[in-house]
Amino acid sequence: MSTNLPDALAEYAEIVFLAPEKCKFSMTAGGFLALEYGEDKFPVVSAYRSFPLTLGDKYISIRDDKEKEIGIIVDLADFSSDQANLVRAELERRYFTPVVETVVKMKEEFGYIYWEVITDRGPRRFTSRGQHDSIVPVSDTRILILDVDGNRFDVPDVRLLDAKSAKLLESLM
Amino acid sequence: MHQLEPIPEGVRQALNAHGITDAQIKLCAAGDMTTEGNFAEAWLVATEQELCILTGVKAVVPKDKRFGRKQVAEQWQEVSYRTVALSAIEEVKAQSLNGNGLLVITIGEQAEVACRYSNTMARKFGQFARLLNKLRKGEQLTEKDFTAEVYQPQCPTCGRLYPNPTRRVCPRCLDKRKLFMRVLSFMPRYKKQVIQILLCMFAGSLLQILSPYVNNRVFFDEVLNPAGKYAGRIFSAVLVMGAIQLVSIAASIAHGRINAELTARVVFDLKTSVFQAMQRLSLSFFTSKETGSLMTRVNSDATHLQYFFHDGFPYFIVNAINLIGIITVMLMMHWQLTLLVLLPTPLIVLCVTKAFPKLWNAFSRRWRHNSALNSLVNDALTGIRVVKAFGKEDTERERFMQRNTKVYQVNMQVGHIQAVLFPVMGLIMGAGRPIVLSIGGWQVISGEITIGTLMTFLSYLSMLYGPLEFMTHIVDWWSSCMNAAGRIFEILDATPDVAERKDPVRLPNLSGHIELNDVSFGYEPNKTVLENIALEIKPGEMLGVLGYSGAGKSTLVNLISRLYDVQEGCIKIDGVDVRDIAVADLRAQIGMVLQDTYLFAGTIMENVAYAKPGATIEEIIRACKVARAHDFIIKLPNGYDTLIGHRGQNLSGGERQRLAIARAILHNPRILILDEATASVDTETERGIQEGLESLVKGRTTIAIAHRLSTLRNADRLLVIDKGKVVETGTHEDLIKLQGHYFKMLEKQRNALKIRGVEVSEHQLAGRAG
Numbered sequence: 001m002s003t004n005l006p007d008a009l010a011e012y013a014e015i016v017f018l019a020p021e022k023c024k025f026s027m028t029a030g031g032f033l034a035l036e037y038g039e040d041k042f043p044v045v046s047a048y049r050s051f052p053l054t055l056g057d058k059y060i061s062i063r064d065d066k067e068k069e070i071g072i073i074v075d076l077a078d079f080s081s082d083q084a085n086l087v088r089a090e091l092e093r094r095y096f097t098p099v100v101e102t103v104v105k106m107k108e109e110f111g112y113i114y115w116e117v118i119t120d121r122g123p124r125r126f127t128s129r130g131q132h133d134s135i136v137p138v139s140d141t142r143i144l145i146l147d148v149d150g151n152r153f154d155v156p157d158v159r160l161l162d163a164k165s166a167k168l169l170e171s172l173m
Numbered sequence: 174m175h176q177l178e179p180i181p182e183g184v185r186q187a188l189n190a191h192g193i194t195d196a197q198i199k200l201c202a203a204g205d206m207t208t209e210g211n212f213a214e215a216w217l218v219a220t221e222q223e224l225c226i227l228t229g230v231k232a233v234v235p236k237d238k239r240f241g242r243k244q245v246a247e248q249w250q251e252v253s254y255r256t257v258a259l260s261a262i263e264e265v266k267a268q269s270l271n272g273n274g275l276l277v278i279t280i281g282e283q284a285e286v287a288c289r290y291s292n293t294m295a296r297k298f299g300q301f302a303r304l305l306n307k308l309r310k311g312e313q314l315t316e317k318d319f320t321a322e323v324y325q326p327q328c329p330t331c332g333r334l335y336p337n338p339t340r341r342v343c344p345r346c347l348d349k350r351k352l353f354m355r356v357l358s359f360m361p362r363y364k365k366q367v368i369q370i371l372l373c374m375f376a377g378s379l380l381q382i383l384s385p386y387v388n389n390r391v392f393f394d395e396v397l398n399p400a401g402k403y404a405g406r407i408f409s410a411v412l413v414m415g416a417i418q419l420v421s422i423a424a425s426i427a428h429g430r431i432n433a434e435l436t437a438r439v440v441f442d443l444k445t446s447v448f449q450a451m452q453r454l455s456l457s458f459f460t461s462k463e464t465g466s467l468m469t470r471v472n473s474d475a476t477h478l479q480y481f482f483h484d485g486f487p488y489f490i491v492n493a494i495n496l497i498g499i500i501t502v503m504l505m506m507h508w509q510l511t512l513l514v515l516l517p518t519p520l521i522v523l524c525v526t527k528a529f530p531k532l533w534n535a536f537s538r539r540w541r542h543n544s545a546l547n548s549l550v551n552d553a554l555t556g557i558r559v560v561k562a563f564g565k566e567d568t569e570r571e572r573f574m575q576r577n578t579k580v581y582q583v584n585m586q587v588g589h590i591q592a593v594l595f596p597v598m599g600l601i602m603g604a605g606r607p608i609v610l611s612i613g614g615w616q617v618i619s620g621e622i623t624i625g626t627l628m629t630f631l632s633y634l635s636m637l638y639g640p641l642e643f644m645t646h647i648v649d650w651w652s653s654c655m656n657a658a659g660r661i662f663e664i665l666d667a668t669p670d671v672a673e674r675k676d677p678v679r680l681p682n683l684s685g686h687i688e689l690n691d692v693s694f695g696y697e698p699n700k701t702v703l704e705n706i707a708l709e710i711k712p713g714e715m716l717g718v719l720g721y722s723g724a725g726k727s728t729l730v731n732l733i734s735r736l737y738d739v740q741e742g743c744i745k746i747d748g749v750d751v752r753d754i755a756v757a758d759l760r761a762q763i764g765m766v767l768q769d770t771y772l773f774a775g776t777i778m779e780n781v782a783y784a785k786p787g788a789t790i791e792e793i794i795r796a797c798k799v800a801r802a803h804d805f806i807i808k809l810p811n812g813y814d815t816l817i818g819h820r821g822q823n824l825s826g827g828e829r830q831r832l833a834i835a836r837a838i839l840h841n842p843r844i845l846i847l848d849e850a851t852a853s854v855d856t857e858t859e860r861g862i863q864e865g866l867e868s869l870v871k872g873r874t875t876i877a878i879a880h881r882l883s884t885l886r887n888a889d890r891l892l893v894i895d896k897g898k899v900v901e902t903g904t905h906e907d908l909i910k911l912q913g914h915y916f917k918m919l920e921k922q923r924n925a926l927k928i929r930g931v932e933v934s935e936h937q938l939a940g941r942a943g
């Protein structure tokens with residue numbers, strides 16, 4: 001694996017990059033991810049994103065049941081699609097973030113914003129604390145909405161929403 | 174029947190259909206997601222024998238495409254049902270993932286997901302897991318297990334979600350009138366001023382209304398008119414007008430002055446009580462996410478209330494009187510014309526309610542972008558060393574440009590809105606004038622009304638719209654004031670979790686015996702930081718605590734000094750539960766040197782004397798000598814009088830730590846807690862401090878946390894914590910023999926030194942060379 005770090009440093013920063021051909025992910029009957037890596041067998045592993053907001057499919061840390069890092073997947077695209085999908089499903093479960101499709105209602109009142117939205121996971125009502133604390137701008141067109149309980153809702157591109165939803169959201173950006 | 178939450182009728186029927194009767198249900202909770210991650214309802218119901226997992230949907234019958242509260246028919250439709258025998262379950266765990274949580278049950282070797290839920294429900298399911306484990310082990314659930322209130326995410330009155338379900342205050346249904354009365358209750362202390370203000374306001378309003386009448390009607394019709402009552406008495410008329418003006422100005426000056434004084438006093442009182450209340454609250458109140466921006470919020474809320482007293486309430490009364498007074502006089506003078514003039518009023522109301530929010534929105538956006546810009550400047554300036562060190566001036570300039578452009582854009586937007594809005598408003602408000610002029614003018618000519626009446630009318634007209642506009646947004650404004658008040662009272666009323674018992678045990682002379690029984694603790698519901706810690710520290714003993722970063726060492730001492738309360742188990746000092754000991758006694762006798770040294774803005778002298786305000790100069794110098802701080806202080810040009818800037822940025826890390834140690838030494842506690850107290854100090858100085866401390870530590874219970882093993886050379890006993898559990902305890906020799914964690918740490922530190930060609934014996938490293 002080529003890195004830009006000086007070789008001397010590479011020796012100390014021992015990152016294990018998981019070779020796609022040596023990985024065999026599978027799903028346990030209970031719906032958890034398992035991994036065979038060469039000789040090693042891990043009955044339960046978990047997957048973490050290094051860059052949950054910007055690089056969802058890259059630099060994925062695979063950890064064993066003691067949360068110890070087994071290695072890092074550089075890019076899920078290097079894996080066969082069914083292997084990648086297994087990992088992706090696990091990631092999507094961990095970083096559960098419904099995508100807002102329509103903003104039905106958004107009312108700012110008493111320092112809180114009351115929302116009614118339709119997400120790709122179904123309709124949802126939630127409350128977020130005033131604008132400053134709850135709207136995280138990820139880019140010029142993308143925002144993340146945090147509700148009072150720490151649930152997250154993604155708006156990947158405000159411009160792609162219907163006119164009414166976009167207008168409601170724009171007042172916050 | 175014990176439950177975590179009430180079961181709705183549809184679900185009850187579904188359960189009954191599966192042969193589960195109400196009496197069998199021991200525990201139940203609703204999740205809000207399917208295991209695939211779609212929003213839907215899922216019920217977990219436990220009887221004494223089994224766990225039932227029931228999922229279903231509420232059939233949504235939309236009246237239009239959007240869904241709304243009233244359009245959701247509460248019709249439960251079952252989707253799936255399965256049961257698991259409790260005896261088959263090995264373990265139940267509430268596992269929190271980043272965006273949601275899983276209730277995982279282990280059957281045999283196999284872990285599976287029983288239920289998935291959003292973070293909203295995390296606390297509830299944490300509790301559910303704990304209770305289900307009890308049930309599984311055949312234990313009976315008692316009332317005590319259900320002390321946590323029934324889960325209720327919505328306000329029962331208006332159906333709105335609570336902004337914070339653990340707090341259960343619905344800002345909408347908050348009794349505004351009660352709040353208002355309570356805000357006003359700050360006023361009676363100043364009865365005299367309030368009465369004075371009211372009198373001034375009445376007088377001022379009266380004169381204000383009178384003045385156009387005298388200036389126009391009386392002057393033109395009675396003075397200038399040869400047939401008038403006061404024909405020709407111009408001088409006296411002007412005198413009267415001047416007098417009215419003078420008295421009116423005097424009243425307004427008096428009002429302003431008294432009001433300013435009153436407001437300042439009320440706000441002063443308010444801030445004082447808020448600050449006092451905050452000091453009383455527990456640490457967890459401040460570190461919870463909920464109150465992240467507590468300080469700014471309290472400040473801005475107090476400012477809001479200040480506006481209320483200063484601009485809002487008095488002006489409301491003034492405007493109300495003016496409005497009623499003016500309209501009454503106008504109606505009396507010429508009711509037909511008055512009604513005509515009032516015609517555009519609805520338009521004004523419309524304009525204010527529809528268009529103004531846009532402007533406010535833009536204002537708040539401008540405010541936000543401005544504060545973003547400010548924080549960037551602030552960041553770049555405080556971090557200027559880093560910026561310079563990495564040569565990143567250009568990047569910073571670029572970032573500044575970006576934000577500044579946003580500010581510029583939003584400024585322009587505000588300008589554009591204003592440029593349209595105000596002329597249009599002016600136009601509507603001015604619409605009354607041509608009406609009055611044309612109809613009135615015509616009537617003047619035909620002799621129906623006098624010219625004075627017309628002029629008076631025009632004057633009143635210009636006075637009318639101001640109060641009208643004010644009244645249109647008073648409602649909005651009132652509710653935002655009441656919210657500010659609500660939040661302030663919330664702090665005033667909050668009961669600290671770490672509260673003193675009613676009749677606390679007084680322990681003015683601790684011996685310093687500490688005992689921990691099965692203590693478990695977590696800052697957040699689903700994440701235990703300490704688990705089943707059992708520990709005894711004898712009076713006068715020095716205990717060294719080691720462990721990897723994040724193991725829970727600081728947390729342990731936070732619990733002992735009762736900055737937080739344990740969740741399970743108990744901590745006893747001298748045989749008394751810390752929760753029963755008078756907080757003042759506890760604080761007076763526990764001294765902490767914290768990992769992150771905090772120095773207040775003030776002199777070195779003041780900082781050291783913080784814990785003991787009456788300390789003599791000699792005491793202070795002695796404490797600084799023990800802490801090895803005296804020498805460096807003396808070398809400073811201003812010595813002990815040196816002003817330490819914000820957080821002591823002009824001192825080195827080790828110097829700051831030594832001041833903190835001196836502070837603790839002066840405090841002279843029975844129990845001394847040193848959390849990485851000498852981590853930033855070189856080993857030589859550390860040894861010096863320790864020698865000084867040794868005499869001091871003698872006879873005192875000391876808990877010292879350190880990563881550098883040599884720091885703990887004097888410890889009577891060592892305790893190794895790993896992932897929240899005590900893994901090893903014993904003397905240095907014991908632990909070496911054990912060849913466990915401690916041994917490994919020792920090896921690693923020795924190897925680290927070996928790399929640099931330093932040969933050290935194990936005893937030297939552990940500081941037992943003697």
Ligand SMILES: Nc1ncnc2c1ncn2[C@@H]1O[C@H](COP(=O)(O)OP(=O)(O)OP(=O)(O)O)[C@@H](O)[C@H]1O
Pocket residue numbers: 460696697702720721722723724725726727728729768
């Ligand atoms: N106020 C807090 N709220 C939430 N979690 C916290 C809080 N303080 C600490 N934690 C978490 O609790 C765990 C233990 O923290 P603690 O400060 O006790 O560690 P430590 O052993 O003192 O580590 P170090 O050696 O780095 O000081 C960490 O995972 C930390 O993230």
Ligand SMILES: [Mg+2]
Pocket residue numbers: 726727728768848
């Ligand atoms: Mg610590």
